[in-house]
Amino acid sequence: MNSTRLVDQFMEMVQIDSETGNEREIADYLLNLFKNLDVEVFEDDTADQTGYGAGNIFVKAEGDADAAPVYFTVHMDTVTPGVGIKPSIKDGYIVSDGTTILGSDDKAGIAAIIEALRTIEDDNIPHGDIEVVITIGEESGLVGAKAFDTSVLNSKFGYALDSTGKVGTVVSQAPTQSKVEAHIYGKTAHAGVEPEAGVSAITIASKAVSKMNLGRVDAETTANVGRIEGGGPTNVVTDYVYLLAEARSFTPERLNAQVEHMTAAFKEAASELGGRAEVNTELMYDALNVAHDSEVAQTVNTALNNIGRDIDFISLGGGSDGNVFHGKGIETVVLGIGYEDIHTTKEKMPVEELEKAAELVVEIAKVQYDK
Incomplete structure (x- = not known):
């Protein structure tokens, strides 16, 4: 040497x-x-x-x-x-x-x-x-x-x-890792004149994230929301938000369960509030x-x-x-x-x-x- x-x-x-x-x-x-x-x-x-x-x-x-x-x-x-x-x-x-x-x-x-x-x-x-x-x-x-x-x-x-x-x-x-990408669609409206006519994508996203198990989920699994983008003037109900998240686990079964949980949280929040959620997931590595x-x-x-x-x-x-x-x-x-x-x-x-x-x-x- x-x-x-x-x-x-x-x-x-x-x-x-x-x-x-x-x-x-x-x-x-x-x-x-x-x-x-x-x-x-x-x-x-x-x-x-x-x-x-x-x-x-x-x-x-x-x-x-x-x-x-x-x-x-x-x-x-x-x-x-x-x-x-x-x-x-x-x-x-x-x-x-x-x-x-x-x-x-x-x-x-x-x-x-x-x-x-x-x-x-x-x-x-x-x-x-x-x-x-x-x-x-x-x-x-x-x-x-x-x-x-x-x-x-x-x-x-x-x-x-x-x-x-x-x-x-x-x-x-x-661990194995998956990316979770969510597109949240609401309905625009004037936030001061007619807010009840709108559906806030920000509210949908917030409710979804609040329902998720994140951080150290269990001894083998972690999850995190890393990015949220969207919005505009305060006098307009936001009709679109983008989120990027991930999940990791040492076992594929637990990873799949966490990804399904996060996907369901987006979709359920959107459905409850009158919006729509498109969720895409991708396995990054085994x-x-x-x-x-x-x-x-x-x-x-x-x-x-x-x-x-x-x-x-x-x-x-x-x-x-x-x-x-x-x-x-x-x-x-x-x-x-x-x-x-x-x-x-x-x-x-x-x-x-x-x-x-x-x-x-x-x-x-x-x-x-x-x-």
Whole structure:
């Protein structure tokens, strides 16, 4: 492992602007970098489908055909503000100048994989096929992962390097999520002269939301109304309101029950008050539930022990590309890589955790080969 090379790689990448939807520059950089390594690399054609700045990148380091392959996934896009990042090292942490994010989510994951592949090549470490998917649009709805054609993957399981927590943290459970979109229609009227002739869409929406179980619904389920739009002058009864909400749960049955409850609340309130509700729901991603004695979990457990870290299985309330790939039939857990305060201008990346993340990727490949 070459720590200086790893840190330099990370700091170089975070200075390439790649806010979600604008991934062209970082994609070109990565394609050129991987073409100079002993790997196969290509960009898929999903940019036309997604409308994003680039397609996903697939990398394959061919190994012993008799060894089972393993895959890793990371994403190349960042949240905002992510333009003009100026990294530096302070007290063992890589940080930005405080005016932008750092971009360790998820360029730390990319850097760890690049260094791992270089180390495997430099040291002639035996391995099976190592497959890597670098997605676009993760931060804006797991767009790239959803569009990616997993038929190119031969791996039965793998790892998303994209979670908080020190190296050793393993997300084995994450929720499924649905969006709930409601269009509420009332009837306009003069609010001062003839209010009884109108039906307020705002009143319908308010009554519906007041009837909903929101927040922490139960031990496995959460729900939230995130946006309400509509209205106009105070002397006009509002005849249209738009709401956007979500529900999450670790089990599909409870998610479906919560979505049905929220849909019914909109429709019942509209019916009671003489309006109309159109409710659209969309499953955003499947749940991730992986047994601790599964092959994917035990492989990383062995690898962590080999690099001097203990495994810490956790449940996480957010989704990731790992949910998408797991939902497509490729068993996946999400690995903590140590970044801190992500999605803020206080974001920082411990150099020690960056090194351990790269070391873990190498060790997973070795454990998989030795089976």
